[in-house]
Amino acid sequence: MNFEPTKPIFRQIADHICDEIMQGRFAVGGRIPSVREYAVSLEVNVNTVVRSFEILQNDGIIVKDRGVGFFVADEALDIIRKKRVERFNAEVLPNLYRQMRLLGISCDDIVSGYERFLNGQQ
Amino acid sequence: MNFEPTKPIFRQIADHICDEIMQGRFAVGGRIPSVREYAVSLEVNVNTVVRSFEILQNDGIIVKDRGVGFFVADEALDIIRKKRVERFNAEVLPNLYRQMRLLGISCDDIVSGYERFLNGQQ
DNA sequence: TATAGTGTACCACTACGATATTACACCGCA
DNA sequence: TGCGGTGTAATATCGTAGTGGTACACTATA
Numbered sequence: 001m002n003f004e005p006t007k008p009i010f011r012q013i014a015d016h017i018c019d020e021i022m023q024g025r026f027a028v029g030g031r032i033p034s035v036r037e038y039a040v041s042l043e044v045n046v047n048t049v050v051r052s053f054e055i056l057q058n059d060g061i062i063v064k065d066r067g068v069g070f071f072v073a074d075e076a077l078d079i080i081r082k083k084r085v086e087r088f089n090a091e092v093l094p095n096l097y098r099q100m101r102l103l104g105i106s107c108d109d110i111v112s113g114y115e116r117f118l119n120g121q122q
Numbered sequence: 123m124n125f126e127p128t129k130p131i132f133r134q135i136a137d138h139i140c141d142e143i144m145q146g147r148f149a150v151g152g153r154i155p156s157v158r159e160y161a162v163s164l165e166v167n168v169n170t171v172v173r174s175f176e177i178l179q180n181d182g183i184i185v186k187d188r189g190v191g192f193f194v195a196d197e198a199l200d201i202i203r204k205k206r207v208e209r210f211n212a213e214v215l216p217n218l219y220r221q222m223r224l225l226g227i228s229c230d231d232i233v234s235g236y237e238r239f240l241n242g243q244q
Numbered sequence: 245t246a247t248a249g250t251g252t253a254c255c256a257c258t259a260c261g262a263t264a265t266t267a268c269a270c271c272g273c274a
Numbered sequence: 275t276g277c278g279g280t281g282t283a284a285t286a287t288c289g290t291a292g293t294g295g296t297a298c299a300c301t302a303t304a
Contacts, residue, residue, distance in 0.1 A: 065281095
Protein backbone atom coordinates (compact mmCIF):
# COMPACT_ATOMS: atom_id res chain seq x y z
CA MET A 1 0.00 0.00 0.00
CA ASN A 2 3.07 2.29 -0.08
CA PHE A 3 3.36 3.89 3.32
CA GLU A 4 4.95 7.31 3.58
CA PRO A 5 7.74 7.35 6.14
CA THR A 6 6.69 10.79 7.32
CA LYS A 7 3.30 9.85 8.79
CA PRO A 8 2.49 7.05 11.24
CA ILE A 9 1.24 3.90 9.54
CA PHE A 10 -1.90 3.66 11.65
CA ARG A 11 -2.97 7.12 10.49
CA GLN A 12 -2.37 6.28 6.86
CA ILE A 13 -4.47 3.14 7.20
CA ALA A 14 -7.31 5.15 8.75
CA ASP A 15 -7.12 7.72 5.94
CA HIS A 16 -7.05 4.93 3.39
CA ILE A 17 -10.19 3.37 4.80
CA CYS A 18 -11.90 6.76 4.62
CA ASP A 19 -10.91 6.98 0.97
CA GLU A 20 -12.43 3.57 0.33
CA ILE A 21 -15.66 4.63 1.99
CA MET A 22 -15.88 7.92 0.08
CA GLN A 23 -15.26 6.17 -3.20
CA GLY A 24 -17.96 3.62 -2.45
CA ARG A 25 -15.71 0.59 -2.25
CA PHE A 26 -16.97 0.06 1.30
CA ALA A 27 -20.74 0.45 1.35
CA VAL A 28 -22.43 2.40 4.13
CA GLY A 29 -23.71 -0.13 6.64
CA GLY A 30 -21.45 -2.80 5.20
CA ARG A 31 -18.70 -4.68 7.00
CA ILE A 32 -15.03 -3.82 6.65
CA PRO A 33 -12.25 -6.42 6.80
CA SER A 34 -11.14 -7.64 10.23
CA VAL A 35 -8.05 -6.37 12.02
CA ARG A 36 -6.30 -9.65 11.32
CA GLU A 37 -7.16 -9.58 7.62
CA TYR A 38 -5.78 -6.07 7.34
CA ALA A 39 -2.68 -7.00 9.31
CA VAL A 40 -1.90 -9.83 6.90
CA SER A 41 -2.71 -8.04 3.65
CA LEU A 42 -0.83 -4.88 4.61
CA GLU A 43 2.02 -6.84 6.24
CA VAL A 44 1.59 -4.90 9.44
CA ASN A 45 1.12 -5.82 13.07
CA VAL A 46 -2.41 -6.37 14.39
CA ASN A 47 -1.95 -3.65 17.01
CA THR A 48 -1.26 -1.12 14.30
CA VAL A 49 -4.57 -1.87 12.60
CA VAL A 50 -6.34 -1.77 15.95
CA ARG A 51 -5.12 1.79 16.45
CA SER A 52 -6.47 2.78 13.04
CA PHE A 53 -9.86 1.31 13.88
CA GLU A 54 -9.87 3.12 17.23
CA ILE A 55 -9.46 6.46 15.48
CA LEU A 56 -12.30 5.75 13.08
CA GLN A 57 -14.53 4.47 15.86
CA ASN A 58 -13.91 7.55 18.00
CA ASP A 59 -14.82 9.72 15.03
CA GLY A 60 -18.04 7.78 14.56
CA ILE A 61 -17.05 6.59 11.11
CA ILE A 62 -17.20 2.89 11.91
CA VAL A 63 -19.26 1.00 14.46
CA LYS A 64 -18.47 -2.20 16.32
CA ASP A 65 -20.57 -5.35 16.57
CA ARG A 66 -19.20 -7.44 19.40
CA GLY A 67 -17.77 -10.68 18.16
CA VAL A 68 -18.63 -9.86 14.56
CA GLY A 69 -16.54 -6.97 13.32
CA PHE A 70 -16.70 -3.34 12.28
CA PHE A 71 -19.28 -1.75 10.01
CA VAL A 72 -19.41 1.54 8.15
CA ALA A 73 -21.61 3.95 10.14
CA ASP A 74 -24.66 5.49 8.49
CA GLU A 75 -23.27 9.00 8.96
CA ALA A 76 -19.78 8.01 7.80
CA LEU A 77 -19.85 9.97 4.56
CA ASP A 78 -20.99 13.16 6.24
CA ILE A 79 -18.44 12.87 9.02
CA ILE A 80 -15.52 12.19 6.70
CA ARG A 81 -16.51 15.00 4.40
CA LYS A 82 -16.94 17.46 7.25
CA LYS A 83 -13.57 16.57 8.77
CA ARG A 84 -11.78 16.92 5.45
CA VAL A 85 -13.36 20.27 4.66
CA GLU A 86 -12.32 21.50 8.10
CA ARG A 87 -8.74 20.39 7.58
CA PHE A 88 -8.73 21.88 4.09
CA ASN A 89 -9.83 25.28 5.37
CA ALA A 90 -7.64 25.25 8.44
CA GLU A 91 -4.41 23.86 6.99
CA VAL A 92 -4.26 23.39 3.24
CA LEU A 93 -5.68 26.76 2.18
CA PRO A 94 -3.74 29.03 4.56
CA ASN A 95 -0.51 27.28 3.66
CA LEU A 96 -1.30 27.58 -0.05
CA TYR A 97 -2.05 31.29 0.16
CA ARG A 98 1.05 31.97 2.21
CA GLN A 99 3.27 30.20 -0.32
CA MET A 100 1.58 31.91 -3.25
CA ARG A 101 2.26 35.33 -1.81
CA LEU A 102 5.83 34.49 -0.76
CA LEU A 103 6.74 32.93 -4.11
CA GLY A 104 4.72 35.29 -6.28
CA ILE A 105 2.49 32.61 -7.77
CA SER A 106 -0.73 33.84 -9.35
CA CYS A 107 -4.23 32.41 -9.25
CA ASP A 108 -3.96 31.81 -13.01
CA ASP A 109 -1.07 29.45 -12.40
CA ILE A 110 -3.16 27.49 -9.93
CA VAL A 111 -6.18 27.34 -12.24
CA SER A 112 -4.26 26.19 -15.30
CA GLY A 113 -2.41 23.64 -13.18
CA TYR A 114 -5.72 22.27 -11.96
CA GLU A 115 -6.95 21.79 -15.50
CA ARG A 116 -3.81 19.87 -16.36
CA PHE A 117 -4.34 17.81 -13.22
CA LEU A 118 -7.90 16.92 -14.18
CA ASN A 119 -6.84 15.93 -17.70
CA GLY A 120 -4.04 13.78 -16.33
CA GLN A 121 -6.42 11.95 -14.02
CA GLN A 122 -8.87 10.75 -16.65
CA MET B 123 7.64 32.03 18.44
CA ASN B 124 4.67 29.63 18.63
CA PHE B 125 5.92 26.18 17.68
CA GLU B 126 3.51 23.76 16.07
CA PRO B 127 3.46 20.44 17.90
CA THR B 128 3.25 18.54 14.63
CA LYS B 129 6.65 19.48 13.23
CA PRO B 130 10.05 19.22 14.94
CA ILE B 131 11.19 22.48 16.51
CA PHE B 132 14.54 22.48 14.74
CA ARG B 133 12.81 22.43 11.34
CA GLN B 134 10.52 25.26 12.31
CA ILE B 135 13.51 27.32 13.41
CA ALA B 136 15.26 26.64 10.10
CA ASP B 137 12.16 27.65 8.16
CA HIS B 138 11.80 30.73 10.27
CA ILE B 139 15.38 31.82 9.58
CA CYS B 140 14.72 31.35 5.85
CA ASP B 141 11.68 33.60 6.20
CA GLU B 142 13.82 36.25 7.88
CA ILE B 143 16.34 36.07 5.07
CA MET B 144 13.71 36.27 2.33
CA GLN B 145 12.07 39.23 4.00
CA GLY B 146 15.40 41.01 4.29
CA ARG B 147 15.58 41.04 8.06
CA PHE B 148 18.87 39.13 7.81
CA ALA B 149 21.04 40.74 5.14
CA VAL B 150 22.91 38.60 2.63
CA GLY B 151 26.49 38.32 3.88
CA GLY B 152 25.47 39.46 7.33
CA ARG B 153 25.79 37.51 10.57
CA ILE B 154 22.90 35.69 12.18
CA PRO B 155 22.47 35.31 15.94
CA SER B 156 24.53 32.62 17.71
CA VAL B 157 23.15 29.24 18.72
CA ARG B 158 23.12 30.35 22.34
CA GLU B 159 21.29 33.57 21.62
CA TYR B 160 18.64 31.63 19.74
CA ALA B 161 18.46 28.99 22.45
CA VAL B 162 17.79 31.63 25.10
CA SER B 163 15.37 33.79 23.13
CA LEU B 164 13.35 30.81 21.87
CA GLU B 165 13.59 28.98 25.22
CA VAL B 166 15.00 25.92 23.53
CA ASN B 167 18.08 23.74 23.99
CA VAL B 168 21.31 24.70 22.24
CA ASN B 169 21.43 21.40 20.39
CA THR B 170 18.05 22.07 18.87
CA VAL B 171 19.32 25.29 17.34
CA VAL B 172 22.50 23.51 16.24
CA ARG B 173 20.41 21.07 14.23
CA SER B 174 18.61 23.94 12.53
CA PHE B 175 21.91 25.51 11.58
CA GLU B 176 23.19 22.16 10.26
CA ILE B 177 20.25 21.95 7.87
CA LEU B 178 20.83 25.46 6.58
CA GLN B 179 24.55 24.89 6.28
CA ASN B 180 24.09 21.66 4.33
CA ASP B 181 21.75 23.50 1.98
CA GLY B 182 24.35 26.22 1.45
CA ILE B 183 22.09 28.89 2.91
CA ILE B 184 24.42 29.87 5.74
CA VAL B 185 28.20 29.67 6.03
CA LYS B 186 30.36 29.12 9.10
CA ASP B 187 33.29 31.20 10.31
CA ARG B 188 35.16 29.20 12.93
CA GLY B 189 34.94 30.81 16.33
CA VAL B 190 32.92 33.70 14.96
CA GLY B 191 29.49 32.53 13.94
CA PHE B 192 27.25 31.89 10.95
CA PHE B 193 26.67 34.23 8.03
CA VAL B 194 24.03 34.37 5.31
CA ALA B 195 25.52 32.93 2.11
CA ASP B 196 25.59 35.02 -1.06
CA GLU B 197 23.37 32.54 -2.92
CA ALA B 198 20.97 32.16 0.02
CA LEU B 199 18.02 33.87 -1.62
CA ASP B 200 18.24 31.80 -4.80
CA ILE B 201 18.60 28.55 -2.90
CA ILE B 202 15.70 29.20 -0.56
CA ARG B 203 13.46 30.27 -3.40
CA LYS B 204 14.34 27.27 -5.52
CA LYS B 205 13.74 24.84 -2.68
CA ARG B 206 10.37 26.36 -1.86
CA VAL B 207 9.19 26.30 -5.43
CA GLU B 208 10.19 22.66 -5.65
CA ARG B 209 8.30 21.77 -2.50
CA PHE B 210 5.31 23.78 -3.67
CA ASN B 211 5.12 21.90 -6.96
CA ALA B 212 5.86 18.50 -5.50
CA GLU B 213 3.74 18.59 -2.35
CA VAL B 214 1.45 21.56 -1.89
CA LEU B 215 -0.10 21.64 -5.36
CA PRO B 216 -0.77 17.90 -5.84
CA ASN B 217 -2.33 17.74 -2.39
CA LEU B 218 -4.45 20.80 -3.12
CA TYR B 219 -5.73 19.43 -6.42
CA ARG B 220 -6.52 16.06 -4.92
CA GLN B 221 -8.56 17.63 -2.12
CA MET B 222 -10.35 19.96 -4.52
CA ARG B 223 -11.49 17.08 -6.67
CA LEU B 224 -12.44 14.89 -3.70
CA LEU B 225 -14.38 17.64 -1.92
CA GLY B 226 -15.81 19.28 -5.01
CA ILE B 227 -14.16 22.65 -4.41
CA SER B 228 -13.97 24.93 -7.43
CA CYS B 229 -11.19 27.20 -8.64
CA ASP B 230 -13.49 30.16 -8.00
CA ASP B 231 -13.59 29.26 -4.33
CA ILE B 232 -9.79 29.27 -4.22
CA VAL B 233 -9.50 32.57 -6.06
CA SER B 234 -12.03 34.44 -3.93
CA GLY B 235 -10.45 32.98 -0.81
CA TYR B 236 -7.07 34.28 -1.92
CA GLU B 237 -8.45 37.79 -2.35
CA ARG B 238 -9.86 37.69 1.16
CA PHE B 239 -6.46 36.44 2.37
CA LEU B 240 -4.62 39.33 0.73
CA ASN B 241 -7.03 41.87 2.18
CA GLY B 242 -6.68 40.36 5.63
CA GLN B 243 -2.91 40.53 5.48
CA GLN B 244 -2.58 44.26 4.90
C1' DT C 245 48.09 35.69 27.71
C1' DA C 246 43.30 35.89 29.71
C1' DT C 247 38.72 36.03 28.82
C1' DA C 248 34.44 35.81 26.69
C1' DG C 249 32.39 34.70 22.88
C1' DT C 250 31.87 31.24 18.95
C1' DG C 251 30.39 26.22 17.40
C1' DT C 252 30.65 21.07 18.60
C1' DA C 253 30.94 16.38 20.43
C1' DC C 254 29.21 13.20 23.62
C1' DC C 255 26.05 11.02 26.52
C1' DA C 256 21.49 10.48 28.53
C1' DC C 257 16.61 10.74 28.78
C1' DT C 258 11.90 10.64 26.98
C1' DA C 259 8.15 9.84 23.90
C1' DC C 260 6.35 7.53 20.22
C1' DG C 261 5.61 4.21 16.58
C1' DA C 262 5.72 -0.36 15.55
C1' DT C 263 6.30 -5.13 16.59
C1' DA C 264 5.63 -9.71 18.96
C1' DT C 265 3.22 -12.74 21.81
C1' DT C 266 -0.24 -14.29 24.71
C1' DA C 267 -4.56 -14.77 26.79
C1' DC C 268 -9.25 -13.42 27.07
C1' DA C 269 -14.42 -12.48 26.10
C1' DC C 270 -17.78 -12.37 22.77
C1' DC C 271 -20.72 -14.02 18.65
C1' DG C 272 -22.48 -17.06 14.80
C1' DC C 273 -23.23 -21.31 13.19
C1' DA C 274 -22.91 -26.18 12.48
C1' DT D 275 -22.09 -27.46 22.93
C1' DG D 276 -17.95 -26.64 20.41
C1' DC D 277 -15.30 -24.43 16.96
C1' DG D 278 -13.60 -20.71 14.44
C1' DG D 279 -14.18 -16.24 13.69
C1' DT D 280 -14.54 -11.45 15.82
C1' DG D 281 -12.18 -7.49 18.83
C1' DT D 282 -9.37 -6.50 23.22
C1' DA D 283 -6.15 -6.21 26.80
C1' DA D 284 -1.65 -6.66 28.72
C1' DT D 285 3.11 -6.83 28.49
C1' DA D 286 7.71 -6.65 26.67
C1' DT D 287 10.88 -5.19 23.26
C1' DC D 288 13.06 -2.47 19.66
C1' DG D 289 14.43 1.60 17.03
C1' DT D 290 14.36 6.32 16.29
C1' DA D 291 13.49 11.27 16.76
C1' DG D 292 13.64 15.08 19.61
C1' DT D 293 15.44 17.38 23.26
C1' DG D 294 18.47 18.37 27.17
C1' DG D 295 23.04 18.92 29.97
C1' DT D 296 27.83 19.34 30.04
C1' DA D 297 32.45 19.70 28.80
C1' DC D 298 35.53 20.82 25.10
C1' DA D 299 38.23 23.29 21.17
C1' DC D 300 38.44 27.21 18.59
C1' DT D 301 38.75 32.53 17.58
C1' DA D 302 38.76 37.45 18.43
C1' DT D 303 40.02 40.95 21.25
C1' DA D 304 41.50 43.55 25.09
